[in-house]
């Protein structure tokens with residue numbers, strides 16, 4: 001589902017955010033990505049979501065070669081990759097419903113279909129009763145769940161999360177992980193970047209470790225941290 005072959009990302013100014021990284025993630029895997037601050041975790045996720053392009057090497061996601069993807073194909077790719085951010089990135093002047101509906105509005109879906117899908121996504125994250133609220137009236141954990149509903153509303157086969165539990169207490173963080181496990185149970189491929197080693201060891205899944213822009217370790221589920 002996700003293939004990196006000798007991928008390097010060099011930012012303007014010459015700094016390498018990622019250096020010669022190779023790995024494969026199969027459909028239906030749930031994988032954690034960790035490493036020190038500045039190791040390249042966000043860069044790696046951005047390359048998968050096409051928020052950045054690689055400088056060298058090949059990135060393939062869901063059968064698409066992103067290195068060769070034309071501009072006109074980018075919206076199709078984005079629909080297949082749901083992205084969740086630590087800071088939620090919600091629109092604070094729009095309701096919960098409108099925030100979750102956004103990817104479907106952009107995709108040009110009809111009113112009735114949008115309503116059906118948004119409510120299904122809000123139901124999944126336990127926020128159906130808050131669809132008319134503005135995000136500011138929700139707790140941090142609830143706002144994070146709105147961001148998750150928005151990421152999965154198009155039913156993408158791949159979901160990426162960048163420090164999704166960074167600001168949450170341990171109970172809320174467990175709740176978010178249990179949601180991710182539910183998505184994974186129905187076949188969604190997940191890649192979750194986090195600093196939280198306690199969480200990673202509890203989840204007992206495959207772990208990719210970045211160190212100074214290189215892939216330092218790729219540990220199978222059950223292996224040492």
Ligand SMILES: Nc1ncnc2c1ncn2[C@@H]1O[C@H](COP(=O)(O)OP(=O)(O)OP(=O)(O)O)[C@@H](O)[C@H]1O
Nearest residue numbers: 011012015016017036037038039040041042043044
């Ligand atoms: N747009 C950019 N322009 C220049 N350098 C960048 C850019 N984005 C990231 N970098 C650099 O690339 C390296 C990797 O950054 P990245 O954000 O991927 O790390 P990270 O592992 O996600 O860090 P953190 O855990 O602190 O979020 C860092 O040295 C960073 O300063």
